[in-house]
Amino acid sequence: MKHALLAALALLVASPAVAQDLVIRGGVIHTGLDNESPAEIVVVRDGRIAFVGEAAEAPPAPGVRVIDLNGATLFPGFTDGHAHLDGVGWRELTLNLEGSASIAAAMSKLSAWAAAHPEGVIIGRGWIETHWPEGRFLSAADLDAAAPGRVVILTRADGHALTASTPALAAAGVDASTPAPEGGRIDRLADGRPNGFFVDAAMGLIEALAPQADPAALREAYRAGFAVEARYGWTGIHFMSAPWKDVPLLEQMAEAGEAPLRLYNNITPDGARALIEGGPRSVADGRVITRAIKFYADGALGSRGAALFDPYSDDPHNRGLMLTTEAEVLPLYEEALRKGIQVTTHAIGDRGNSEVLNWYLDAMGEVQPDQRAIRDPRWRIEHAQVVRPRDEMMFAGMGVIPSMQPSHAIGDLHFAPARLGDARLDGAYAWRDFVEVGLPVVGGSDAPVERGDPLIEFYAAVARRDLNGFQGPDWRAAQAVSRQTALKMFTLWPAYASFREDDLGTIEVGKRADFTAFDIDLMTVPEADIPGGKAVLTVVDGVVAYEALGTTGVD
Numbered sequence: 001m002k003h004a005l006l007a008a009l010a011l012l013v014a015s016p017a018v019a020q021d022l023v024i025r026g027g028v029i030h031t032g033l034d035n036e037s038p039a040e041i042v043v044v045r046d047g048r049i050a051f052v053g054e055a056a057e058a059p060p061a062p063g064v065r066v067i068d069l070n071g072a073t074l075f076p077g078f079t080d081g082h083a084h085l086d087g088v089g090w091r092e093l094t095l096n097l098e099g100s101a102s103i104a105a106a107m108s109k110l111s112a113w114a115a116a117h118p119e120g121v122i123i124g125r126g127w128i129e130t131h132w133p134e135g136r137f138l139s140a141a142d143l144d145a146a147a148p149g150r151v152v153i154l155t156r157a158d159g160h161a162l163t164a165s166t167p168a169l170a171a172a173g174v175d176a177s178t179p180a181p182e183g184g185r186i187d188r189l190a191d192g193r194p195n196g197f198f199v200d201a202a203m204g205l206i207e208a209l210a211p212q213a214d215p216a217a218l219r220e221a222y223r224a225g226f227a228v229e230a231r232y233g234w235t236g237i238h239f240m241s242a243p244w245k246d247v248p249l250l251e252q253m254a255e256a257g258e259a260p261l262r263l264y265n266n267i268t269p270d271g272a273r274a275l276i277e278g279g280p281r282s283v284a285d286g287r288v289i290t291r292a293i294k295f296y297a298d299g300a301l302g303s304r305g306a307a308l309f310d311p312y313s314d315d316p317h318n319r320g321l322m323l324t325t326e327a328e329v330l331p332l333y334e335e336a337l338r339k340g341i342q343v344t345t346h347a348i349g350d351r352g353n354s355e356v357l358n359w360y361l362d363a364m365g366e367v368q369p370d371q372r373a374i375r376d377p378r379w380r381i382e383h384a385q386v387v388r389p390r391d392e393m394m395f396a397g398m399g400v401i402p403s404m405q406p407s408h409a410i411g412d413l414h415f416a417p418a419r420l421g422d423a424r425l426d427g428a429y430a431w432r433d434f435v436e437v438g439l440p441v442v443g444g445s446d447a448p449v450e451r452g453d454p455l456i457e458f459y460a461a462v463a464r465r466d467l468n469g470f471q472g473p474d475w476r477a478a479q480a481v482s483r484q485t486a487l488k489m490f491t492l493w494p495a496y497a498s499f500r501e502d503d504l505g506t507i508e509v510g511k512r513a514d515f516t517a518f519d520i521d522l523m524t525v526p527e528a529d530i531p532g533g534k535a536v537l538t539v540v541d542g543v544v545a546y547e548a549l550g551t552t553g554v555d
Helices: 002-014 085-093 103-116 140-146 166-172 201-207 215-232 244-255 269-278 326-339 350-366 389-398 406-412 416-420 423-427 431-436 454-463 483-489 492-497 527-532
Strands: 022-029 039-045 048-053 065-068 073-076 078-083 122-127 152-156 161-164 184-188 194-200 234-242 262-267 281-283 288-296 342-347 380-383 401-404 515-518 535-540 543-547 552-554
Touching: 022 515, 022 535, 078 492, 085 122, 085 215, 085 234, 103 122, 103 140, 103 152, 140 161, 140 166, 140 194, 152 166, 152 201, 161 166, 161 201, 166 194, 166 201, 184 201, 194 201, 215 234, 215 244, 215 535, 215 543, 234 244, 234 288, 234 492, 234 515, 234 535, 244 262, 244 269, 244 281, 244 288, 262 269, 269 288, 269 326, 288 326, 326 342, 326 350, 342 350, 350 380, 350 389, 389 423, 389 431, 401 431, 401 492, 406 454, 416 423, 431 483, 454 483, 454 527, 483 492
Parallel strands: 022 065, 022 073, 078 234, 122 152, 234 262, 262 288, 288 342, 342 380, 380 401
Antiparallel strands: 022 039, 039 048, 065 552, 073 515, 152 161, 161 194, 184 194, 281 288, 515 535, 535 543
16 A cells, blocks of 8 residues: 555656646745845746746736745755665665664564565665664664564665674575675674674675565656655755666656656766766756766765774774775776766765875876866765865865765764764864855755755754754854855755756746745744745746645636
8 A cells, every 4th residue: 555655646746747837926935046135926938937026027927827835935946965766765665764763663663564574575774773772783683583584684774784684694695704895894793603784895795685676666666756855845866876777767757757856867886887988868858867976985974984094982993994995996087087977976984085085186187177078077075074174175176066964964963973082073064164165065865864854954054953952062063054055055056066057056037947845934934943844845847746735826
């Protein structure tokens, strides 16, 4: 029933509209332009903005659908600058452990799922131990007790670690003699046997057990992902680690009218050579664009895989993991510059970020601007989570775009000080620092690592507090940004980072008609009220992808 409902909803959202003419009025309209007063009305013709301004000056639009905001507030379309669309969809269709308050609660969900699905491998995601009273990672013993005899694979919320059951270890042939691969870690019992917890590259020892989705199931997962994102108010997604093998399916969905939101694909490295050789791809009038490659430099902070110069403050024998080397990526970086393919690289720890900056510098030094397909390649570092202050200027000097997810800061504040110690917090989640050196900061959610709600992301950026209002005395409150800056993080700056600032990111005549409306005004409501709002309208190219207003008509 759940799967059928999601698929039906996704199909409803994705159904292509006949017309792309629209009038929107009845609420405050923030254009996203600096020093400009809110507008009263927007008129859309053929999917582009034909007028924005005062209602009394609007041209007549006979026969055009009118949407009355009924007091809601309209913004330029919000873009999630870092999300995993496949993961968002699968979260809806598999065991979801988000919000589990303890190991006991998570294992209760696993037991219920196992009873309802008595056959096959159990796949789940979303657990995180940082608030658990047990204060530890999941182990195989936990999974074995909750789902005896079953092959179970439960991925941590950050996607950089998993726990597998004992039957899963046996099926994968992993035992005390199995070494951890380069860039990975296997946690072990006192006798040397794996305890079920695998980090980064070591996850590959287990992940092969996961059943491969057939084309119909994969399509359903993407439909579910689109439906969720549209309900949150996102008009576009920078799809990180988009599987190269899935790109043709996503393009087919766009051409069939089944992609209600924009996709900017940053593909997995296995497709790097093919994309570099074939060049950027675009279908359905730019609905799905594939022109970037996503690499991984290090792991995640929560699982202590982020690469640090100095040891973890709460694990003095561990400096994290580097997942690749300059020798492996530099030839691809250089070819990408020559062929106009954008490069994005995951880096979280201070060493991870520093290494990537140096790799970028070497590539850009080897391929001078007159040898590049695009002089300003707009390369990005995804997360840029812990950066030495001296390296912030290196970002600015090369024009490297920090792509950051504000909700990480309000989740990580409960454990990052222990992981990093006080001194390294000076360059942690440093949004304001980057803005002040003149860089656009791309805002994203990292869903399904985080919930994926733009209102939570916006709140995190301006409040730098968790959802209960807690911040702590050492959490560098000055790194919070203004509301005007936060708006750019989710509108204009993702457009710039995907080479689309001439078409997207603000509400002005000639641009594409992408809009997001919320039932609150993000620019004026008290900070604490921001996460309680909800999206009520999502429009892409003048076509309604999601609506919860119930007030429309025809002029």
